Amino acid sequence: xxxxxxxxxxxxxxxxxxxxxxxxxxxxxxxxxxxxxxxxxxxxxxxxxxxxxxxxxxxxxxxxxxxxxxxxxxxxxxxxxxxxxxxxxxxxxxxxxxxxxxxx
Numbered sequence: 570x571x572x573x574x575x576x577x578x579x580x581x582x583x584x585x586x587x588x589x590x591x592x593x594x595x596x597x598x599x600x601x602x603x604x605x606x607x608x609x610x611x612x613x614x615x616x617x618x619x620x621x622x623x624x625x626x627x628x629x630x631x632x633x634x635x636x637x638x639x640x641x642x643x644x645x646x647x648x649x650x651x652x653x654x655x656x657x658x659x660x661x662x663x664x665x666x667x668x669x670x671x672x673x
Contacts, residue, residue: 585632589655595617598614604672615656
């Protein structure tokens with residue numbers, strides 16, 4: 570499953586579902602899809618996500634895979650890299666006081 574984050578002031582961001590749900594939870598939400606953050610709540614959600622990333626920026630945050638035999642199994646993408654596009658989207662939404670929505 571893929572999850573797409575949307576706000577009127579930034580390009581849409583699409584992520585793997587399990588990665589996106591982990592980031593949504595870091596923002597202080599349940600992880601339910603679809604979901605939304607009202608414009609007034611975006612700065613707080615952004616702050617929570619940035620704090621979570623700052624605590625452990627190099628932690629791996631990889632999508633779950635069904636096939637164990639992947640050649641790239643040893644490679645990981647860090648939490649800070651996975652979160653960066655969503656942080657950019659949230660910063661734009663906060664700056665322009667816009668809502669953020671996500672769905673699959």
